Amino acid sequence: MRIAEPLRLPCGATLPNRLAKGAMTEGLATANGVPTPALDRLYRCWSEGGAGMHLTGNVIIDRDHLERPGNVIIDRPPSADMKAALASWAKAGTVAGNHLWMQISHAGRQTQAIVNKTPKAPSAVPLGLPGGQFGMPVPLTDGEIKDLIQRFAIAAAAWLGFCAGQFALVAGR
Numbered sequence: 001m002r003i004a005e006p007l008r009l010p011c012g013a014t015l016p017n018r019l020a021k022g023a024m025t026e027g028l029a030t031a032n033g034v035p036t037p038a039l040d041r042l043y044r045c046w047s048e049g050g051a052g053m054h055l056t057g058n059v060i061i062d063r064d065h066l067e068r069p070g071n072v073i074i075d076r077p078p079s080a081d082m083k084a085a086l087a088s089w090a091k092a093g094t095v096a097g098n099h100l101w102m103q104i105s106h107a108g109r110q111t112q113a114i115v116n117k118t119p120k121a122p123s124a125v126p127l128g129l130p131g132g133q134f135g136m137p138v139p140l141t142d143g144e145i146k147d148l149i150q151r152f153a154i155a156a157a158a159w160l161g162f163c164a165g166q167f168a169l170v171a172g173r
């Protein structure tokens with residue numbers, strides 16, 4: 001088996017080769033979470049690098065739970081401007097024929113305190129990291145969990161609109 005050979009995955013997707021870029025948060029969206037030309041440039045560059053699959057950094061489904069400022073945010077059906085920005089990002093990131101998969105995320109207890117000091121998470125167990133970068137999480141209620149499920153679905157549907165067989169989705173955290 002050669003690294004340059006296509007790889008068919010159990011989900012049915014066929015990657016053009018066996019190299020993949022992992023999720024790396026970019027922080028290059030606008031304050032409202034809209035992809036920018038800088039994000040397009042980065043992903044075009046990565047696409048031209050030749051890996052068969054690129055996984056985006058966190059794309060967040062709740063703007064109160066960013067993993068960092070500058071995350072792309074899809075927490076509602078996208079406006080015309082947002083659709084255009086997502087389409088531009090998708091196009092730039094697949095210029096070399098690779099797959100571009102979106103990591104859709106809710107940062108939960110990994111929400112930075114500068115974004116939200118009391119983030120929602122499955123339980124009130126803080127991240128065990130020094131430095132006070134993260135607040136004490138508040139457990140989600142059943143209703144809030146159902147709302148989050150809807151938000152994941154909205155983000156997935158928004159991205160799938162630009163898929164044309166070239167994209168897939170990966171849920172984070």
Ligand SMILES: Cc1cc2nc3c(=O)[nH]c(=O)nc-3n(C[C@H](O)[C@H](O)[C@H](O)COP(=O)(O)O)c2cc1C
Nearest residue numbers: 022023024025026056057058059067103105172173
């Ligand atoms: C700069 C940077 C940004 C990252 N951003 C994300 C991210 O947005 N989502 C995620 O799930 N993991 C993220 N990670 C974790 C990486 O995807 C990867 O799992 C981790 O770096 C371990 O792989 P490695 O040993 O090859 O570095 C990030 C890592 C780095 C170094």
